Amino acid sequence: xxxxxRWRKFVSxxxxxxxxxxxxxxxxxxxxxxxxxxxxxxxxxxxxxxTKLPAPVGExxxxxxxxxxxxxxxLLLASLVGVPIGFFGAIYxxxxxxxxxxxxxxxxxxxxxxxxxxxxxIFAYSLVVLPFKHFxxxxxxxxxxxxxxxxxxxxTEEFLRAVPRAxxxxxxxxxxxxxxxxxxxxxxxxxxxxxxxxxxxxxxxxGETAPLLFTAFGNRFWSPGWNQPTASLPVMIFTYAVxxxxxxxxxxxxxxxxxxxxxxxxxxxxxxxxxxxIAVPRA
Amino acid sequence: MKRITGLFLxxxxxxxxxxxxxxxxxxxxxxxxxxMYSKWFDEYxxxxxxxxxxxxxxxxxxxxxxxxxxTVDFGATDGPMNDEQLxxxxxxxxxxxxxxxxxxxxxxxxYNIPGVSAELNFTPEALxxxxxxxxxxxxxxxxxxxxxxxxxxxxxxxxxxxxEASGTTYVWTDYLSKVSPEWKSSVGTGAAPKWPVGLGGxxxxxxxxxxxxxxxxxxxxELIYAESNKIPYGSxxxxxxxxxxxxxxxxxxxAAATAKDMPDxxxxxxxNAPGKAAYPIxxxxxLLIPQKFTDTSKRDALKGFLKWALADGxxxxxxxxxxxxxxxVVAKELKAIDKIQ
Amino acid sequence: MATxxxxxxxxxxxxxxxxxxxxxxxxxxxxRLITFLFAASVVLVTLLLxxxxxxxxxxxxxxxxxxxxxxxxxxxxxxxxxxxxxIYGTLVTAGVALVIAVPLGIGAAIFLAELAPVRVSDxxxxxxxxxxxxxxxxxxxxxxxxxxxxxxxYIQPTLKHxxxxxxxxxxxxxxxxxxxxGIVLAIMVIPYIISVSREVLLSVPRDQREAAxxxxxTRWESTWKVVVPFARGGIMGSIFLALARALGExxxxxxxxxxxxxxxxxxxxxxxxxxxxxANEFTxxxxxxxxxxxxxxxxxxxxxxxxxxxxxxxxxxxxxQKGAGMGHA
Numbered sequence: 001x002x003x004x005x006r007w008r009k010f011v012s013x014x015x016x017x018x019x020x021x022x023x024x025x026x027x028x029x030x031x032x033x034x035x036x037x038x039x040x041x042x043x044x045x046x047x048x049x050x051t052k053l054p055a056p057v058g059e060x061x062x063x064x065x066x067x068x069x070x071x072x073x074x075l076l077l078a079s080l081v082g083v084p085i086g087f088f089g090a091i092y093x094x095x096x097x098x099x100x101x102x103x104x105x106x107x108x109x110x111x112x113x114x115x116x117x118x119x120x121x122i123f124a125y126s127l128v129v130l131p132f133k134h135f136x137x138x139x140x141x142x143x144x145x146x147x148x149x150x151x152x153x154x155x156t157e158e159f160l161r162a163v164p165r166a167x168x169x170x171x172x173x174x175x176x177x178x179x180x181x182x183x184x185x186x187x188x189x190x191x192x193x194x195x196x197x198x199x200x201x202x203x204x205x206x207g208e209t210a211p212l213l214f215t216a217f218g219n220r221f222w223s224p225g226w227n228q229p230t231a232s233l234p235v236m237i238f239t240y241a242v243x244x245x246x247x248x249x250x251x252x253x254x255x256x257x258x259x260x261x262x263x264x265x266x267x268x269x270x271x272x273x274x275x276x277x278i279a280v281p282r283a
Numbered sequence: 284m285k286r287i288t289g290l291f292l293x294x295x296x297x298x299x300x301x302x303x304x305x306x307x308x309x310x311x312x313x314x315x316x317x318x319m320y321s322k323w324f325d326e327y328x329x330x331x332x333x334x335x336x337x338x339x340x341x342x343x344x345x346x347x348x349x350x351x352x353x354t355v356d357f358g359a360t361d362g363p364m365n366d367e368q369l370x371x372x373x374x375x376x377x378x379x380x381x382x383x384x385x386x387x388x389x390x391x392x393x394y395n396i397p398g399v400s401a402e403l404n405f406t407p408e409a410l411x412x413x414x415x416x417x418x419x420x421x422x423x424x425x426x427x428x429x430x431x432x433x434x435x436x437x438x439x440x441x442x443x444x445x446x447e448a449s450g451t452t453y454v455w456t457d458y459l460s461k462v463s464p465e466w467k468s469s470v471g472t473g474a475a476p477k478w479p480v481g482l483g484g485x486x487x488x489x490x491x492x493x494x495x496x497x498x499x500x501x502x503x504x505e506l507i508y509a510e511s512n513k514i515p516y517g518s519x520x521x522x523x524x525x526x527x528x529x530x531x532x533x534x535x536x537x538a539a540a541t542a543k544d545m546p547d548x549x550x551x552x553x554x555n556a557p558g559k560a561a562y563p564i565x566x567x568x569x570l571l572i573p574q575k576f577t578d579t580s581k582r583d584a585l586k587g588f589l590k591w592a593l594a595d596g597x598x599x600x601x602x603x604x605x606x607x608x609x610x611x612v613v614a615k616e617l618k619a620i621d622k623i624q
Numbered sequence: 625m626a627t628x629x630x631x632x633x634x635x636x637x638x639x640x641x642x643x644x645x646x647x648x649x650x651x652x653x654x655x656r657l658i659t660f661l662f663a664a665s666v667v668l669v670t671l672l673l674x675x676x677x678x679x680x681x682x683x684x685x686x687x688x689x690x691x692x693x694x695x696x697x698x699x700x701x702x703x704x705x706x707x708x709x710x711i712y713g714t715l716v717t718a719g720v721a722l723v724i725a726v727p728l729g730i731g732a733a734i735f736l737a738e739l740a741p742v743r744v745s746d747x748x749x750x751x752x753x754x755x756x757x758x759x760x761x762x763x764x765x766x767x768x769x770x771x772x773x774x775x776x777x778y779i780q781p782t783l784k785h786x787x788x789x790x791x792x793x794x795x796x797x798x799x800x801x802x803x804x805x806g807i808v809l810a811i812m813v814i815p816y817i818i819s820v821s822r823e824v825l826l827s828v829p830r831d832q833r834e835a836a837x838x839x840x841x842t843r844w845e846s847t848w849k850v851v852v853p854f855a856r857g858g859i860m861g862s863i864f865l866a867l868a869r870a871l872g873e874x875x876x877x878x879x880x881x882x883x884x885x886x887x888x889x890x891x892x893x894x895x896x897x898x899x900x901x902x903a904n905e906f907t908x909x910x911x912x913x914x915x916x917x918x919x920x921x922x923x924x925x926x927x928x929x930x931x932x933x934x935x936x937x938x939x940x941x942x943x944x945q946k947g948a949g950m951g952h953a
Contacts, residue, residue, distance in 0.1 A: 011842070022730075029814075055325070056325035091659045096656045110868055111933065115929075116925065119925075120673075122922075159824075164829055177651055178651075193823045196753070200756055203756040204869075206757055207757060208759070209761050213907075221328075239317075242489075342907035367911075447883075448907065472701070475904075483883025492769075
């Protein structure tokens with residue numbers, strides 16, 4: 001073996017090991033965070049946590065039932081805003097648009113993504129709260145829905161583009177119209193990726209606090225309907241974490257753990273139900 | 284796919300069903316009294332199951348803004364509204380807004396000096412000097428002079444202040460402006476001043492956390508945070524020349540001194556109050572209640588709550604490290620409640 | 625795949641010669657219209673946001689003009705407002721975050737896409753995606769309780785000891801500061817890079833790899849020189865996502881950056897970012913000039929993002945080769 005080849009082989013082995021290290025570090029961080037949350041908040045997770053309303057200071061046994069339901073409602077609304085715009089917009093970018101339009105839309109999406117969450121909150125506040133003179137779940141859902149758009153749009157577009165040309169050409173050759181090709185061939189082929197995009201966007205907005213402060217506001221009680229202020233997990237975490245009571249701190253960690261757990265469950269369920277895609281050949 | 288859409292829509296509809304038996308009132312404002320108010324509103328709810336008072340702490344300024352905008356029914360603030368804000372409110376609503384002091388608190392100087400476990404005495408000159416960046420070392424004569432017998436290190440002082448705008452900062456700077464002309468002219472009183480020196484910690488928790496982790500640091504926090512985090516806090520020399528250790532009794536003393544001259548609108552600063560037992564960095568916290576209500580059920584509910592808070596409610600204060608209102612102030616407030624229409 | 629789209633001619637005479645209505649009857653035209661509306665709404669929302677920011681910052685724009693970008697003083701009580709320290713802090717923390725997260729993220733994505741067996745890759749990816757779900761408040765708290773003490777006691781002194789000759793690593797070590805904020809941000813943005821890059825790498829056609837290997841390249845060479853460039857567009861897209869997140873992150877940053885409007889060459893120095901100051905001061909901002917100055921900061925961040933995105937895209941265009949892989953701006 002020539003020395004040059006030996007060197008190249010060495011570099012190959014070394015770099016590939018380094019990538020393994022990168023992956024290990026990333027995963028380790030996650031497990032560390034999980035462990036920390038479990039350690040500090042695990043004791044506060046009980047049946048009460050999921051079913052009771054927050055208790056006053058000094059009393060134990062309170063829970064975050066209203067925050068859990070509130071977060072779920074907010075995410076539902078957010079996905080109504082974020083997913084269709086992201087998904088269909090991405091289809092337009094990947095399949096129909098010319099270079100300039102695509103450029104502009106992508107640019108706009110990246111700009112939107114960079115807006116601080118508090119500014120989105122202020123924006124939603126002036127659009128949905130001020131005119132109606134009250135805080136509401138609708139306003140909160142709208143605010144975080146806006147935040148979902150860029151991630152969904154950009155990622156979905158990438159995955160749609162990544163579908164091999166061969167599949168498209170095959171459909172074309174069979175005489176399928178554009179829309180037919182998209183709906184029956186391309187989208188199913190990119191299903192996995194699209195799901196990843198949507199779940200990533202979900203994960204992102206599930207933990208956002210700032211946009212909710214001025215829109216969904218917060219609520220110690222149950223929030224009926226869509227027009228009232230509502231509690232949410234991130235806001236509860238924030239409120240409890242900055243308070244001077246240890247019990248509230250523990251509940252804040254517990255809430256963080258529950259939030260992560262819910263997203264985890266959502267991930268599992270979504271992948272299980274919806275991951276019926278055409279298997280794209282992998283290396 | 285159709286099944287999922289159907290399920291989705293069903294959940295959407297179900298979640299939207301509103302049950303409307305309870306009267307819901309929303310309030311926003313200061314973070315400092317949040318534990319107190321949340322306790323009060325929960326206890327009051329137990330007595331009146333049909334009434335839900337939902338209070339969220341988004342900051343004193345936020346409370347003032349939202350109650351002016353009309354998005355919440357009442358507000359709460361650690362620093363009274365100024366004339367400009369009052370005018371903005373009355374311009375918008377056609378009637379005024381009333382201040383009601385609820386409880387009181389103390390802002391205390393906390394510190395972390397390795398090797399020093401004693402309670403330090405701080406003169407107004409020392410505090411102003413430290414926060415102005417003029418006094419830079421712990422063994423500076425201005426500090427040492429009031430703490431004879433304590434060995435202070437020759438280390439740089441790390442100042443910690445609040446990062447975000449807050450009522451606590453308002454009270455602290457209000458005090459410093461009263462005792463230091465230099466502070467008043469160069470920095471001033473406000474919720475978010477331009478700090479000459481120091482790091483910014485987020486929230487009272489952030490400041491206590493930073494102090495705990497940073498040797499030779501000093502900051503200011505609400506009394507309850509210093510107590511629950513068990514960090515040392517010092518005594519401050521009051522206007523009568525006595526070094527007073529922060530305590531609920533000392534805060535009440537500060538309020539009692541000003542109770543006699545309490546203005547009718549209750550907007551008063553009790554920092555640097557006269558009296559031997561008064562703690563100089565004390566403050567009221569207020570509820571902001573509109574003078575005119577269009578919704579009579581909300582009006583009556585809030586009036587009922589106020590009366591309860593000023594009577595039975597006060598009994599919950601001390602266990603949460605808030606100071607009760609002096610009797611004279613309570614009496615005056617009960618009369619003022621009638622102004623609410 | 626080139627940047628141009630492929631239009632599928634419908635069955636029948638060429639599309640241009642058919643009337644609008646008859647094309648409309650085809651699913652395609654409607655599909656095109658509907659998806660266009662959705663895509664356009666993104667631009668609309670963004671424009672609306674800029675408009676709100678522009679209108680909401682009328683007072684400081686007239687009062688300070690361009691000085692807003694050059695002044696370092698931020699004094700709410702005496703009503704002097706300058707954006708420079710916040711611009712600096714935003715750029716520095718985002719820069720540090722990307723410097724850490726991009727190599728780490730791409731490396732991990734390569735491992736997961738190329739080396740790890742399918743099951744392992746899927747499981748690990750699953751967990752890494754969870755990093756995106758951790759609430760920003762929790763990241764902030766973890767930063768305060770874990771990263772800051774770590775920095776103050778171990779990392780900053782070590783850096784000072786070894787690399788202290790660089791102005792980057794000088795000055796007192798408080799634990800909070802630009803470097804700490806950058807590290808916390810890096811952890812927050814890494815899942816976006818890994819997740820999207822991995823998916824894109826996975827969809828690179830097998831024949832590309834095999835062609836390289838058959839020509840005698842090592843595993844690494846085929847990955848780095850063939851597969852990654854092929855997936856370059858998607859990887860850049862993921863970096864854009866990460867950059868945007870880093871620029872706009874509010875909660876976590878404000879807990880670990882020190883919240884002091886300072887411009888300093890040292891990464892140990894406490895600083896401030898645009899998002900953090902808006903979050904910290906917006907609720908209490910009384911007085912129109914103050915409030916609107918905060919909104920103008922939001923506008924400034926928007927402009928910053930605009931410029932950075934533009935520069936990055938220029939970079940891509942300048943370094944891309946025609947016809948190679950899935951590159952697009």
